Amino acid sequence: MAGRRFGWSRVALLQLFLGVNLMMMPPTEARRLRFVTLLYRHGDRSPVKTYPKDPYQEDEWPQGFGQLTKEGMLQHWELGQALRQRYHDFLNTSYHRQEVYVRSTDFDRTLMSAEANLAGLFPPDGMQRFNPNISWQPIPIHTVPIAEDRLLKFPLGPCPRFEQLQNETRRTPEYQNESIQNAQFLDMVANATGLADLTLETVWNVYDTLFCEQAHGLVLPPWASPQTMKRLSRLKDFSFRFLFGIYEQAEKARLQGGVLLAQIRRNLTLMATTSRLPKLLVYSAHDTTLVALQMALDVYNGKQAPYASCHIFELYQEDSGNFSVEMYFRNESTKAPWPLILPGCPHHCPLQDFLRLTEPVVPKDWEQECRLASGPADTGVPACSLVQAATWSRPFHSHPGSISPHLHADPGAQRYRPAGSVSSQSLRNTSWAHVLLQLPLLSSLPFSGVKSFKGLPRLWRHCLTAHSLRLTLGSLVSPATPWKPLLSRTNDLLLPKPVTNS
Numbered sequence: 105m106a107g108r109r110f111g112w113s114r115v116a117l118l119q120l121f122l123g124v125n126l127m128m129m130p131p132t133e134a135r136r137l138r139f140v141t142l143l144y145r146h147g148d149r150s151p152v153k154t155y156p157k158d159p160y161q162e163d164e165w166p167q168g169f170g171q172l173t174k175e176g177m178l179q180h181w182e183l184g185q186a187l188r189q190r191y192h193d194f195l196n197t198s199y200h201r202q203e204v205y206v207r208s209t210d211f212d213r214t215l216m217s218a219e220a221n222l223a224g225l226f227p228p229d230g231m232q233r234f235n236p237n238i239s240w241q242p243i244p245i246h247t248v249p250i251a252e253d254r255l256l257k258f259p260l261g262p263c264p265r266f267e268q269l270q271n272e273t274r275r276t277p278e279y280q281n282e283s284i285q286n287a288q289f290l291d292m293v294a295n296a297t298g299l300a301d302l303t304l305e306t307v308w309n310v311y312d313t314l315f316c317e318q319a320h321g322l323v324l325p326p327w328a329s330p331q332t333m334k335r336l337s338r339l340k341d342f343s344f345r346f347l348f349g350i351y352e353q354a355e356k357a358r359l360q361g362g363v364l365l366a367q368i369r370r371n372l373t374l375m376a377t378t379s380r381l382p383k384l385l386v387y388s389a390h391d392t393t394l395v396a397l398q399m400a401l402d403v404y405n406g407k408q409a410p411y412a413s414c415h416i417f418e419l420y421q422e423d424s425g426n427f428s429v430e431m432y433f434r435n436e437s438t439k440a441p442w443p444l445i446l447p448g449c450p451h452h453c454p455l456q457d458f459l460r461l462t463e464p465v466v467p468k469d470w471e472q473e474c475r476l477a478s479g480p481a482d483t484g485v486p487a488c489s490l491v492q493a494a495t496w497s498r499p500f501h502s503h504p505g506s507i508s509p510h511l512h513a514d515p516g517a518q519r520y521r522p523a524g525s526v527s528s529q530s531l532r533n534t535s536w537a538h539v540l541l542q543l544p545l546l547s548s549l550p551f552s553g554v555k556s557f558k559g560l561p562r563l564w565r566h567c568l569t570a571h572s573l574r575l576t577l578g579s580l581v582s583p584a585t586p587w588k589p590l591l592s593r594t595n596d597l598l599l600p601k602p603v604t605n606s
């Protein structure tokens with residue numbers, strides 16, 4: 105009782121304080137749901153492929169590799185039912201083609217998932233039943249050939265700049281460390297599976313195959329112990345982060361998830377201004393699609409999206425007439441969808457703020473941004489890569505045998521040279537440690553962003569733009585290592601002489 109009284113008086117106090125009557129706040133019904141966009145992953149499937157030494161080959165699976173299973177169908181039918189419940193006031197109980205538009209990638213499992221989902225979402229009412237014996241009605245699912253899919257099939261390509269970013273990601277301390285830490289483990293897995301060139305980026309296939317087998321009651325070989333599975337699972341999560349995160353996440357987003365986000369943003373805007381779209385827009389796709397989108401929105405939780413998990417965008421019209429966007433992630437069928445918070449915005453994110461905050465990860469011109477920065481062929485080495493080399497050489501000094509700075513000899517690094525970059529000669533004469541020590545100086549220059557990497561609290565990267573020269577400065581700052589004695593002769597790096605035409 106006392107607690108209750110206290111609760112009420114607190115409300116009264118708050119009302120006094122804010123000068124508003126909380127009890128008179130408009131009821132939530134005043135906000136109106138106007139538009140919903142869904143992106144879901146297909147349901148449970150058979151492995152997409154297997155490894156040479158696998159005792160279970162393709163004929164183990166009723167429909168072969170990469171196919172939706174009965175469990176997967178059930179998962180999506182169940183999701184469809186949950187959506188029917190969530191939107192029973194929003195969507196008509198009977199199917200109306202103007203209300204819903206479904207697009208899938210051109211894979212059997214995503215097309216079939218969408219079918220199973222729609223069976224749960226739009227079971228025919230009395231009038232719509234075409235055969236009294238069948239509680240199902242056909243609903244169109246749109247697609248484009250895989251090779252032409254520039255919206256839902258990730259990673260999107262061809263995109264040379266994205267490939268270049270992947271190359272650069274491979275040179276980050278985090279990637280190199282992961283590579284070193286797992287070299288022996290990868291050798292073991294390669295030997296056990298008979299796969300020749302197993303890498304951090306391909307080993308998820310092995311995990312996926314074993315995971316599917318285990319989920320379907322097949323007994324795993326002895327080497328695939330619980331610890332091995334755990335480690336493989338972690339590496340699979342790492343490979344997703346490799347694709348869309350770890351390094352230059354925002355630029356990767358512009359070339360990948362930002363493309364899908366651009367369409368979603370356009371549709372949200374269109375809906376808020378003309379409402380001429382269907383009320384429900386559905387994308388049936390893959391875990392990579394979800395990760396790409398969620399990385400672009402910076403709401404990814406670091407775990408592979410489970411089967412039939414669903415990212416939800418809801419566009420509301422507020423009482424004031426303004427629009428707001430809410431996001432949810434339904435990744436567990438027994439729980440209410442998790443609210444997702446766009447960094448910098450409340451959960452009810454005003455549409456204009458949603459658009460403003462996501463603007464940086466939306467490409468202005470995807471094809472143009474995918475091109476490699478062109479320049480005269482030369483021997484210039486991008487300062488960006490060099491500085492990275494510098495950062496590697498340092499933190500790993502204390503871990504003998506881990507990393508050697510070899511980047512200045514990397515032919516890939518020679519490939520792009522922003523106008524006005526430093527001559528390779530002047531850089532070769534600059535010791536890596538010197539370059540590294542630029543960091544305090546650079547902090548005083550305008551830069552486009554400072555990010556801390558998850559899991560690497562001491563790793564900071566500075567990106568800056570100056571005189572159209574793009575320098576990426578990174579540093580692993582260890583408090584144990586003194587900076588001062590290394591400072592010297594770095595100005596030629598910082599302030600490149602203007603390129604004069606000769």
Ligand SMILES: *[C@@H]1O[C@H](CO)[C@@H](O)[C@H](O)[C@H]1NC(C)=O
Binds near residue numbers: 197198
């Ligand atoms: C649902 O559709 C039916 C026609 O099939 C229509 O008569 C009814 O008004 C619609 N209900 C709503 C809430 O739009």
Ligand SMILES: *[C@@H]1O[C@H](CO)[C@@H](O)[C@H](O)[C@H]1NC(C)=O
Binds near residue numbers: 235236
């Ligand atoms: C429905 O099922 C019954 C019993 O099997 C059958 O006699 C009838 O022809 C079916 N109706 C249609 C329209 O298929």
Ligand SMILES: *[C@@H]1O[C@H](CO)[C@@H](O)[C@H](O)[C@H]1NC(C)=O
Binds near residue numbers: 264265267271
């Ligand atoms: C990425 O690295 C590979 C291997 O070093 C190289 O063949 C390829 O040209 C590089 N791609 C880009 C866009 O830099």
Ligand SMILES: *[C@@H]1O[C@H](CO)[C@@H](O)[C@H](O)[C@H]1NC(C)=O
Binds near residue numbers: 277278281282285
């Ligand atoms: C290196 O990798 C190991 C294991 O993957 C991890 O525990 C450690 O934190 C990493 N260290 C750095 C500096 O990234």
Ligand SMILES: *[C@@H]1O[C@H](CO)[C@@H](O)[C@H](O)[C@H]1NC(C)=O
Binds near residue numbers: 292295296
């Ligand atoms: C490689 O695998 C075979 C069995 O497939 C095993 O006998 C051998 O010891 C393994 N070698 C290494 C280096 O792990």
Ligand SMILES: *[C@@H]1O[C@H](CO)[C@@H](O)[C@H](O)[C@H]1NC(C)=O
Binds near residue numbers: 405436442
């Ligand atoms: C579901 O998503 C939430 C929010 O990102 C996360 O906290 C939770 O661990 C996820 N659950 C599963 C099973 O992935």
Ligand SMILES: *[C@@H]1O[C@H](CO)[C@@H](O)[C@H](O)[C@H]1NC(C)=O
Binds near residue numbers: 424
């Ligand atoms: C509605 O949005 C406009 C900007 O588009 C803003 O100026 C105004 O304050 C908003 N109104 C309310 C009640 O939030």
Ligand SMILES: CC(=O)N[C@H]1CO[C@H](CO)[C@@H](O)[C@@H]1O
Binds near residue numbers: 205207367370374385
């Ligand atoms: C304006 C706009 O981008 N509309 C798009 C909304 O989504 C549908 C389905 O993907 C697209 O076909 C429209 O072009």
